[in-house]
Amino acid sequence: MSGSTARFQAIQAVTKYQALSEPLNFAATTMAEVFGSNVFSTKVMKDRLPKSVFKSVMKTIESGEPLDPAVADTVAAAMKDWAIEKGATHYAHVFYPLTGLTAEKHDSFLAPDGLGGAVNEFSGSALTQGEPDASSFPSGGIRATFEARGYTAWDVTSPAYILENLNGTTLVIPTAFFSWTGEALDKKTPLLRSMKALNTQAQRVLKLFGHKNIPLVTASAGPEQEYFLIDRNFFFARPDLINAGRTLFGAMPPKGQEFCDQYFGAIPDRVLACMLETERELFKLGVPVKTRHNEVAPSQYEIAPIYENANVAADHQQLLMLTLKKVAAKYGLECLLHEKPFAGVNGSGKHLNWSLGNAVQGNLLDPGKTPHENMQFLVFCAAVIRAVHKHSALLRAVVAHAGNDHRLGANEAPPAIISIFLGEQLADVFEQIKKSGSASSSKQAGLMNVGVDTLPPLPKDAGDRNRTSPFAFTGNKFEFRAVGSSQSLSGPLVALNTIMTESLDYIATELEKSTGGDPAKLASSVQTLLKSIINEHGSVVFNGDGYSEEWHAEAKKRGLPNNKQTIDALPAITDPAVVSMMEKYKVLTPREVASREEIYFEQYVLTLNVEARITHEIAKTIIYPAAVRYQSELAAASANCKAAGVDFDAALLIKLSGLIKTLNEKTAALEHLNEEGGHGGHGVSNPKKAAERCALKVKPAMDAVRAVVDELETIVADDHWPLPTYQEMLFIK
Ligand code: ADP
Ligand code: MG
Numbered sequence: 001m002s003g004s005t006a007r008f009q010a011i012q013a014v015t016k017y018q019a020l021s022e023p024l025n026f027a028a029t030t031m032a033e034v035f036g037s038n039v040f041s042t043k044v045m046k047d048r049l050p051k052s053v054f055k056s057v058m059k060t061i062e063s064g065e066p067l068d069p070a071v072a073d074t075v076a077a078a079m080k081d082w083a084i085e086k087g088a089t090h091y092a093h094v095f096y097p098l099t100g101l102t103a104e105k106h107d108s109f110l111a112p113d114g115l116g117g118a119v120n121e122f123s124g125s126a127l128t129q130g131e132p133d134a135s136s137f138p139s140g141g142i143r144a145t146f147e148a149r150g151y152t153a154w155d156v157t158s159p160a161y162i163l164e165n166l167n168g169t170t171l172v173i174p175t176a177f178f179s180w181t182g183e184a185l186d187k188k189t190p191l192l193r194s195m196k197a198l199n200t201q202a203q204r205v206l207k208l209f210g211h212k213n214i215p216l217v218t219a220s221a222g223p224e225q226e227y228f229l230i231d232r233n234f235f236f237a238r239p240d241l242i243n244a245g246r247t248l249f250g251a252m253p254p255k256g257q258e259f260c261d262q263y264f265g266a267i268p269d270r271v272l273a274c275m276l277e278t279e280r281e282l283f284k285l286g287v288p289v290k291t292r293h294n295e296v297a298p299s300q301y302e303i304a305p306i307y308e309n310a311n312v313a314a315d316h317q318q319l320l321m322l323t324l325k326k327v328a329a330k331y332g333l334e335c336l337l338h339e340k341p342f343a344g345v346n347g348s349g350k351h352l353n354w355s356l357g358n359a360v361q362g363n364l365l366d367p368g369k370t371p372h373e374n375m376q377f378l379v380f381c382a383a384v385i386r387a388v389h390k391h392s393a394l395l396r397a398v399v400a401h402a403g404n405d406h407r408l409g410a411n412e413a414p415p416a417i418i419s420i421f422l423g424e425q426l427a428d429v430f431e432q433i434k435k436s437g438s439a440s441s442s443k444q445a446g447l448m449n450v451g452v453d454t455l456p457p458l459p460k461d462a463g464d465r466n467r468t469s470p471f472a473f474t475g476n477k478f479e480f481r482a483v484g485s486s487q488s489l490s491g492p493l494v495a496l497n498t499i500m501t502e503s504l505d506y507i508a509t510e511l512e513k514s515t516g517g518d519p520a521k522l523a524s525s526v527q528t529l530l531k532s533i534i535n536e537h538g539s540v541v542f543n544g545d546g547y548s549e550e551w552h553a554e555a556k557k558r559g560l561p562n563n564k565q566t567i568d569a570l571p572a573i574t575d576p577a578v579v580s581m582m583e584k585y586k587v588l589t590p591r592e593v594a595s596r597e598e599i600y601f602e603q604y605v606l607t608l609n610v611e612a613r614i615t616h617e618i619a620k621t622i623i624y625p626a627a628v629r630y631q632s633e634l635a636a637a638s639a640n641c642k643a644a645g646v647d648f649d650a651a652l653l654i655k656l657s658g659l660i661k662t663l664n665e666k667t668a669a670l671e672h673l674n675e676e677g678g679h680g681g682h683g684v685s686n687p688k689k690a691a692e693r694c695a696l697k698v699k700p701a702m703d704a705v706r707a708v709v710d711e712l713e714t715i716v717a718d719d720h721w722p723l724p725t726y727q728e729m730l731f732i733k
Contacts, residue, residue, distance in 0.1 A: 003622065003625060003626040003629070003720060003721075003722035004626070004718075004719055004720055004721055004722055006237045006722070007237055007721065007722060007723065007724050007728075009233070009237075010231070010233035010234050010236070010237045010724055010728075011233075011724075011728060011732060013231075013233040014231045014233050014234070014732050014733070015732070017231070017270065017332050019270070019273065019331065020330055020331065020332065021273075021277060021330050021331065024276060024277060024280060026276075026280075031280070031283055034280055034283045034284055035283045035284075035286065035288075036283075036284070036285075036286040037284050038086065038161050038162040038163075038164070038284040038285055038286075039159050039160075039161045039162075039284075039285060039286040040079055040082060040083075040159055040160040040161065040171075041159055041286065042058070042061075042159075044082060045057060045058075045075075045078070048078040048081070048082060049074065049075065049078050050074065053071045053074045053075065056068045056071045057071060057075060057156060060156045060157065061156060061157050062215070062216060063215070063216055064157075064195075064196060064199060064216050067128075067154075067156050069124075069128070071124075072124030072125070072127055072128050072154075073123060073124035074124075075124070075127065076122050076123055076124045076126065076127035077122070079122065079127065079160060079171065080109060080120060080121075080122035080171070083109075083162060083169075083171035084109065084120060086162045086169055087162075087168060087169040088109070088162060088168070088169045088170055088171045089108060089109065089110075089168050089169075089170070090106045090107060090108050090109065090168075090170045090171070091106070091107055091109060091122060091126070091170065091171040091172075091173060092104040092105060092106040092107070092163075092170050092171070092172050092173065093105055093130040093132060093152040093154075093173050093175040094172050094173065094174055094175060095132070095152050095174075095175045095176065095177035095186055095188065096177070096186045096187040096188050096314075096315075096318065096488060096490065097137040097138070097177060097185065097186055097187075098137065098138055098139075098140070098185065098186065098187065098595075098596065098599045098600075099137065099138065099603065100187070100486070100487060100488040100491075100603075102318045102319075102321075102322060103132075103137070103177075104172065105130065105132035105152075106170060107126070107130075109121060109122055127154055127173065128153060128154045129151060129152065129153055129154070130151065130152040130153075130175065131149060131150065131151050131152070132150060132152055132177075133149075133150065135150060137150075137185065138599045138602060138603070139179065139185055139595060139599075140594065140595025140596060140597075140598040140599040140602075141594075141595055141598065142179050142181070142183050142185065142591065142592070142595045149179065149180035150177060150178070150179055150180070150185055151177070151178055151179075151180070152175035152176065152177050153175055153176050153178070154173055154174075154175055155174045155175055155176055155188060155192065155311070157192075157309070157311055157312070158174035158311055158312050158315045159174075159286065159312070160172060160173045160174065161285050161286065164281075164284075174188070174315050175188075176188045176189040176192065177189070183589065183591065183592055183595075184588065184592055187314070187488050187490035187491065187494075188311070188314070188315075188490065190490070190494045190587050190588050190592070191310070191311055191314060191490045191493055191494050191497075192311060193585075193586055193587045193588075194219075194493070194494045194497035194498045194501070194585070194587045195218060195219060195310065195311055195497060196586075197497065197498065197501040197585040197586065197587060198217065198218075198219055198356060198497045198498075198500060198501045198504075199216055199217045199218065200501075201500075201501045201502075201504035201505045201508060202217035202356060202364065202504055203217060204504065204505070204508035204512075205379065205380070205383075205504050205507055205508045205511070206361060206364075206376075208508065208511050208512065208515070208522065209375075209376045209379075209522070210519060211360075211361060213360075214358065214360065214361065215358040215359055215360050216358060217356055217357065217358045217361075217364070218309050218310065218311075218356065218357070218358065219309075219310040219354060219355070219356045219493065219496070219497050219500075220307045220308065220309060220310060220313070220354065220355050220356065220357065220363075220477075221307055221308065221309075221310040221313035221314065221352060221353065221354055221489055221493060222304065222305065222306060222307030222308075222313065222352075222353035222354075222477070223304065223305070223313065223317050223350050223351065223352050223353070223483075223489055224291075224302055224303075224304040224349075224350065224351040224353070225302065225303050225304065225317070225320060225321070225324075225350050225485065226295050226300060226301070226302050226348035226349055226350065226485050227300070227301055227302075227303070227324060227335050227336060227337055227348055227485060228297070228299050228300050228301075228335070228336040228341050228342075228348065229271055229274065229299055229301060229328055229333045229334070229335055229336075230299055230333065230334055230336065230729045230730070230733075231332060231333060231334070231729075231732065231733060232329065232332050232333060232334045233332070234334075234724040234728060234729045234732075235334035237723065237724050238723055238724060238729075239614060239617070239618055239622075240611075240614050240615075240618060241334070241336070241341070243610060243614050244338075244607075244610055244611045244614055245336060245337070245338040245341065245403075245486070246336075246338045246340055246341045246342075246403070246406075247341060247342055247343070247726070247729075248611060248614060248615045248618065248702070248706060249615075249618065249623070249706055249709045249710060249713070249723060250342065250343065250710065250713070250723070250725065250726045251710040251711075251713040251714050251725070251726065252343075252344045252726065253725065253726040253727035253730065253731070254727065255727070255731075257296055257297050257298060257345050257346060265294045266294075267292070267293075267294055267301070268733055270331055270332075270333070270733065271301065271331075271333070271733070273331060274327060274328055274330075274331040274333055275292050275301070275303070277327050277330065277331075278303070278323055278324055278327040278328075279292070279303075281323050281326075281327055282305075282319070282320060282323055285316075285319055285323075286316075287305055287316040287319060287320055287323075288305045288306040288308065289303055289304070289305045289306075289320070290304055290305055290306045291303070291304045292304075295346065295348075296345075296346040297342070297345040297346040297347075297730075298345065298730040298731055299729070299730045299731075299733065300345075300346060300348065303320070303324070305320065307353060307355075307477075310354070310489075310493050310497070313489060314488065314489040314490045314493060317350075317488070317489045318488065321337055321486075324337070325337070336348075337485050337486040338403050338485070338486055339403035339404045339406055339407040339484040339485050339486060340403065340406035340407050342726060342729075342730065343406075344726075345726075345730070346413075347406060347407035347413060347485075348407075348484075348485030348486075349407065349413060349481060349482070349483060349484060349485055350483045350484060350485050350487060350489070351479050351480070351481045351483065352479070352480040352481075352483045352489060352492050352493070352496075353474070353477045353478070353479050353480075354477060354478050354479075354480060354493070354496050355476065355477035355478065356380075356500070363476050363477070364376070364377070364380045365377065365380055365381065365384070365473075365476055365477055365478065366476040367426075367476070375522075375523065375526055378429070378433075378526075378530060379507060379526060379529075379530070380504075381426070381473070382430075382507075382529075382530050382533045382534065383500060383503035383504050383507055384420070384478060384500065384503070385420060385430075385533065385534070385537050385538065385540060385541065386503045386506070386533050386536075386537045387496075387499035387500050387502065387503040388418065388420055388471055388499070388540055389420075389536075389537035389538075389539065389540035390499065390502075390503075390537065390577075391495070391499040391577075391578070391581075392417075392418035392419075392540060392560060392561060393418075393561045393563065393569070393572035393575065394495050394499065394572050394573065394575070394578050395418045395470075395471070395480070395482070395492070395495055395496075395499075396416060396418050396482070396561065396563050396569045396572065397495075397563075397569045397570050397571075397572040397573045398491040398492050398494070398495045398573075399482045399483050399484060399487065399491075399492060399569075400563070400565075400566040400569035400570050400600070401484065401487070401566055401600065401603065401604060401607075402566060402603070402604050402607035402608060402611075403484055403485075403486055403607075404482075404484035404487070404566075405565050405566050407484065408482055408564075409564055413481075413482075414468065414469060414470035414481045414482045414546060415468075415470065415546050415547065415551070415552070415562070416482075416562055416563055416564050416569070417470070417546070417551070417552070417555045417560050417561070417562045418470050418471060418482070418540070418560070418561075419469060419470065419471065419540055419541065419542040419546065419555065419560060420469070420471045420472070420473070420478075420540050420541050420542070421469035421471065421472040421473060421541075421542065421543055421546075422473050422541055422543060423472075423473055423543070424543065426473060427541060427543050430530075430534050430538060430541065433527075433530050433531055433534050434531060434534045434535060434538060468545050468546035468547045469481070469542070469543075469546050470482040470546065480492055480496065494587060494588075497587075498581060498582060498585055498587050499581070501585050502581050502584075502585065505585075507529065507533075510525075510529050511525050511526065511529060514528065514529070539558040539559070539560070540558075540560065542554075542555070565695055566600075566604050566691065566695070567601075567604070567688075567691050567692050567695045567696075570597060570600055570601060570604075570688075570691075571597070571688075573593060573596060573597045573600070574593055574594060574597045578593070579593050597688075598687050598688075599687075601684075601687035601688045601690070601691045602684050602687040602690075604687075604691045604694065604695075605684050605687055605690045605691050605694055606684070608691075608694035608695075608698055608699065609674075609677060609694070609698075611702060612670060612673065612674050612677075612694075612698050612701070612702055613674055615670060615702045615705050615706065616667060616670050616671050616674055616705070618709075618723075619663060619666075619667045619670075619705050619709060620667050620671075622722050622723065623663065623709050623712065623722070623723075624660070624663060624664070624667070625722075626716060626720045626721060626722045627656065627659070627660050627663065627712050627716055627720075628660065629720055630656065630716045630717050630720045631653065631656050631657060631660060633717070633720075634652060634653040634656065635653060638650055638653060652715065655715065656712075656715060656716070659708055659711060659712050659715070660712075662708050663705070663708045663709065663712065666701070666704045666705045666707075666708055667705055669701050669704070670698075670701040670702060670704075670705055673697055673698050673701050674698075677690070677693065677694075677698065713725070
């Protein structure tokens with residue numbers, strides 16, 4: 001049997017595709033009816049909980065006050081009844097381990113009644129706390145086996161929901177996951193802590209601006225998720241996609257994305273059907289998905305919800321990724337969330353739109369219309385500039401992982417240098433602030449004297465967009481574009497919230513000092529402070545082309561870090577300044593920080609090890625046999641020609657034989673490295689060193705194998721080629 005059988009069968013199957021799902025009918029059941037129908041929402045709680053209990057829970061959600069343990073039993077009972085009405089047989093604590101994935105442990109509601117029967121039971125303590133064991137998740141040394149207990153605790157601020165399955169439903173409760181010692185083993189715990197810290201410092205600054213009764217200030221997040229959808233038949237014929245989530249081989253197709261005919265183009269029918277069902281499932285779960293469109297690369301798409309409280313948005317984002325994958329399968333599609341599933345065409349990011357605010361003072365990064373508000377806005381905006389400049393290496397570190405290495409710095413994604421795009425008008429405002437010294441009596445100084453009262457109101461939309469910036473002001477929020485498509489939002493959010501907290505703390509402290517509590521002195525104090533901030537930190541602002549060579553040179557001059565790969569970027573997590581900041585604002589203890597650095601290095605090593613082993617295996621057992629079959633075909637043709645007394649052009653045979661030889665050499669070199677590296681499960685002994693070895697030795701060895709294989713693909717007879725090609729995967733749908 002030819003090695004290409006699987007490939008041709010895949011093509012056959014794709015062309016015969018028929019929908020598996022029943023058509024949905026949105027006229028019969030409108031989206032509005034569907035929205036939130038599987039959520040234990042505020043409304044459901046209001047309807048089902050005694051007034052005092054409802055009030056108590058809302059206090060926790062809205063003001064961040066600790067939950068009154070006395071109400072847990074009542075909430076649990078109401079939740080159980082609601083869930084059972086919706087067909088639930090089990091409940092699950094869902095948590096977010098440091099792998100970045102979503103984890104859940106299911107328990108049945110059923111308990112024996114002592115009379116040979118059973119009753120449904122769900123106590124307050126089962127709601128508020130669980131012990132999933134889950135000792136196999138990486139803990140970075142925090143959970144030595146002698147203290148291996150891991151607990152989950154109900155996060156009241158993120159709503160519980162019902163997860164549907166063909167054969168039943170499950171009540172899912174979002175939780176934080178931590179060790180017996182109280183140390184965070186997950187991504188949610190530090191996120192919640194960072195939200196709390198941000199509120200405290202934002203309140204201080206708002207007070208200086210004369211606000212009273214300030215409600216909880218929260219960070220908001222709106223992620224734009226990019227992803228690929230390809231036919232599952234191709235997916236199953238590619239061991240690299242199955243195991244590594246990306247193609248480890250594949251020559252560029254004759255046609256790529258150069259025509260831009262995909263970007264915002266008409267969405268293919270099957271894909272649109274899949275999107276509609278995905279969105280409906282997400283609506284049920286209360287995820288406010290809003291936009292969808294084709295992205296730049298063939299078979300690449302984007303889905304973006306409306307922004308929410310950052311903690312809820314992070315949970316919803318995990319649900320969104322799971323739902324994308326789950327529903328895609330129903331349409332015979334595989335959803336690829338990897339940052340770079342296909343070399344040579346655009347990769348996938350997850351633009352993280354971020355801001356902060358509350359219901360009364362509104363969005364604190366909204367420039368607003370009145371000068372007074374503008375002054376407040378400029379202070380919050382300057383806090384961001386200062387934060388990003390001081391901690392650009394940390395922001396780079398929280399988006400550093402094996403997948404994103406293929407994307408950042410490539411010429412379709414933001415560079416690895418973290419800079420801020422402000423847009424022309426805002427950049428000009430800060431430029432003026434910088435110039436207007438106290439010695440100056442110029443027009444500019446006048447302009448800036450009381451906030452910016454003689455400047456025209458700032459534009460709501462920064463009309464001028466800059467797609468090359470990793471961190472862009474986009475009208476009323478910042479957009480962190482370096483986040484990878486497969487990533488949890490939490491790491492980037494923790495970093496943003498905490499560096500902002502530190503800046504706001506600094507600003508509040510300075511202003512409290514310089515005004516001495518006298519509101520009349522606020523304007524001049526703000527002016528002085530803004531000037532010093534922009535002088536010290538303005539070098540992080542860059543409004544030009546982030547892809548250009550000149551910027552790399554200029555950034556270097558400005559002293560901005562350019563950490564190209566994960567191994568260069570990750571150590572910033574344990575930089576003493578970061579460790580003490582995380583400790584000061586009680587977001588992460590030094591041990592928690594250290595454990596994270598270790599785990600992320602380990603994740604990198606595990607990813608590279610898997611990729612290297614699959615590269616070797618495919619090269620040796622799939623590509624080599626195909627190449628040799630073709631070689632022997634050509635050799636036979638050559639012998640036959642000779643016997644028949646006709647000329648045979650041996651050029652191709654010679655070239656092929658040469659490539660086969662190189663393939664064997666490169667494969668052997670990689671195999672040697674793989675053996676040397678060992679199998680490496682958890683507990684890679686020195687993850688940082690192992691990561692360096694992977695980046696500096698293993699990766700180049702893999703690339704070398706790929707280079708030969710991709711060349712072979714262009715000369716081996718098509719009917720021998722065993723792997724679905726880029727052209728097939730990206731264009732046959
Ligand atoms: P674009 O592709 O032009 O960047 P999109 O409309 O696709 O814009 O996405 C913008 C995202 O920013 C949406 O998720 C939107 O809800 C979000 N967003 C808007 N305002 C805020 C805010 N104050 N905080 C966080 N995110 C926001
Ligand atoms: Mg965007």
